[in-house]
Amino acid sequence: MARTVSAPVSARAATIAGAVVVVVAGVTGCGAAAGDDQEPERQSFPLQGSTLTIDSDDSALELIATDANPKGRIQVTRWFEGSVVLGEDPKVTWAMDGDRLVLRLKCSGFVADCSAKHRIEVPRGVAVDVKDGDGSVRARGFEDALNIRTGDGSVRVNDTTGAVKVHTGDGSVHVDAATGPLDLRTQDGSIRADVTSRQVRTHTADGSTHLELGAVPDLVDTRSGDGSVTVSVPRATYRVSTDTGDGAVQVSVPRDDSSRHVVSARTGDGKVTVRTAN
Template sequence: MHAQSHRARFRRTSLVLTATSVAAATALLSGCGAQASSDKTPERRAFALQGKTLTIDSDDSALELVPADGDKVRVTRWFEGSVVLGGDPKVTWSMKDDRLSLRMKCSGVVADCAAKHRVEIPRDVAVKVSNSDGSVRAVGFRSPLSVKTSDGGIYVRDSRGALDLRSHDGSVRGEGIRSGQIKADTHDGSVDLGLRTVPDRVDAKSHDGSVTLGLPTRGAGTGGGKIAYRLDTGAHDGSVDVGVPRDDRSAHRVSAHSWDGKVTVRSAN
């Protein structure tokens, strides 16, 4: 009899704990997801940089990259997070040589976290970014810029240096581009690039999405003549629409391909 009573109490206690856990998890899920912008007291830190190239290795964070005066890398971090039945969520940052590492730990029965980093980078520094599960936005760079994301879109504006933009699951967009060498590749998303100056080489490709390129068709100045391009275009499952002059002898080479989506090459002026 005593043993049966003990087992009954144990079962009731287990049920209470389980119900409490489920209630807490349900309450968290029913609310709004964490937003990094909700952090009203962001943290800031400056890092010394060795050399003329900065490599950013990040996960689970939206990144905003801007060129700035000075010789240090300055980072502003926003973070919001909560975990039910798990360790406390946290974010870390560190610099070793030319590599800036940005990490977030957020795991439990129900984990709800969000992070954003704004990275100010010396103007003459080339930038290489690898970001897992987060978008990347870069504006105003004159130095070479390489961005790779495994789950997030890429947006670039007013870039003058060579561009290498690759996303495994996200769109690639560019506006006001003045770069001479451009590569844009996405496995699952669209590519949309608007150029303000005539490029030497453009390679744009999407495995599952449209590809749109806006190219200048007039030279610089009021008396500039028409610009023609050496084009290589194709769409395995979609149409191709070309609205710029062609010339197979042109020094300006453009390749635009989509496996599953429309390809558009249009005049930007």
């Protein structure tokens, strides 16, 4: 559903507009909000196999594992708001190609302002692989593998039992109530996890890391280029290694170099803390 604003202009008006395009676009280019769409569209798509790939270029995504959908089908709800003063009408498309759901947003021209959001309901027992160019991702309830890659957007994952892998270029990562192995990476953003996973690997180039482990882990390997690192673990004996280029190190858990429970915490610039959870 496209909402377009357009108006003819004279040659003189077009010349004046061209002189101020940078200023106008900078002021009005971020007002559209997909949540303002009061009439979202819904579509059901067939799914072949036990893996769903979501290929999105510019949309916020909400992924939900559910028992409500029939096996072999996914349900997609789409919200969209957009306007272009001069240029082609904004357009959103969705299509299913085998096991790949392709979501596209076309919005370009003079003072182009568009926003899209998709909620994707997936039958339980399906692994999901997400590739989102620009947009936040929220996912909950998955029992199978969840792989999320986004170029620019925050990622939040809740209530999962399968393996979770998150790689984002620019955005924070937050995981709650997960039990499966975690691999969390961001170039520019913080990482936070409150989980009972027994294997946790994290890496951020620029941002803090805070891990709360509710079960004794087999392995925690966390690294930050620039930011503090905090690891809270249940009372047990751990093989701990730490390193910081510029900052304090505080380790208050029982240590044993022969322990099978390994915690490695490193940062280039920031404090490192490994402590027993309260």
